[in-house]
């Protein structure tokens with residue numbers, strides 16, 4: 255596979271940069287826990303697909319395995335340390351990826367340009383998740399799918415523990431927040447209907463529980 259099959263560009267000003275987190279993320283032993291959920295995200299992908307905040311490219315092997323002939327894969331990853339590893343991973347698994355350094359809050363694509371947008375543990379970290387969700391709605395074609403796997407704010411004592419830990423956690427975990435209320439944010443957005451959503455009690459405290467699901471971009475005019 256030639257280098258030209260991974261296109262990497264950086265736009266939109268200041269970069270997010272967490273070299274230590276990028277190294278630790280790549281070495282993390284979480285892979286076997288996440289594998290079935292990555293298979294869900296990658297299932298039967300076709301057309302133009304965007305991987306939001308692709309990190310070190312952990313989705314790429316799953317996408318390469320499940321890809322149809324007409325797949326055109328794009329990814330954004332603003333952290334250059336993550337992005338370099340993602341480019342290497344794409345080459346290793348033979349997945350052509352148009353990889354860019356933009357943030358989810360300001361995607362460099364026209365309206366209605368993707369069939370599927372994927373998000374794997376990204377809405378915990380994005381600085382402005384409402385702006386990012388509006389961008390997902392904008393770039394998805396009507397009827398297109400937003401597939402996600404995200405860890406969210408827990409209930410009860412675990413939720414209280416997350417609130418206490420969050421100030422330290424976000425410093426050591428590349429900006430990841432433990433207390434994001436991602437389900438109401440997603441379910442309440444008028445540009446989407448919920449195809450499926452499931453709460454998953456896997457993972458290790460404090461980054462648990464998870465939600466996994468698919469939203470469909472409504473047909474008709476976009477709001478906002």
Ligand SMILES: C[S@@+](CC[C@H](N)C(=O)[O-])C[C@H]1O[C@@H](n2cnc3c(N)ncnc32)[C@H](O)[C@@H]1O
Pocket residue numbers: 270306307308309310311312313330331332333336356357358359373374375376379380381382428430
């Ligand atoms: C926990 S990692 C998840 C990586 C990957 N999606 C996966 O499934 O393993 C979160 C990623 O989101 C990226 N990120 C942070 N802020 C972002 C933003 N505003 N837009 C897009 N990605 C962002 C981080 O650099 C990091 O690579």
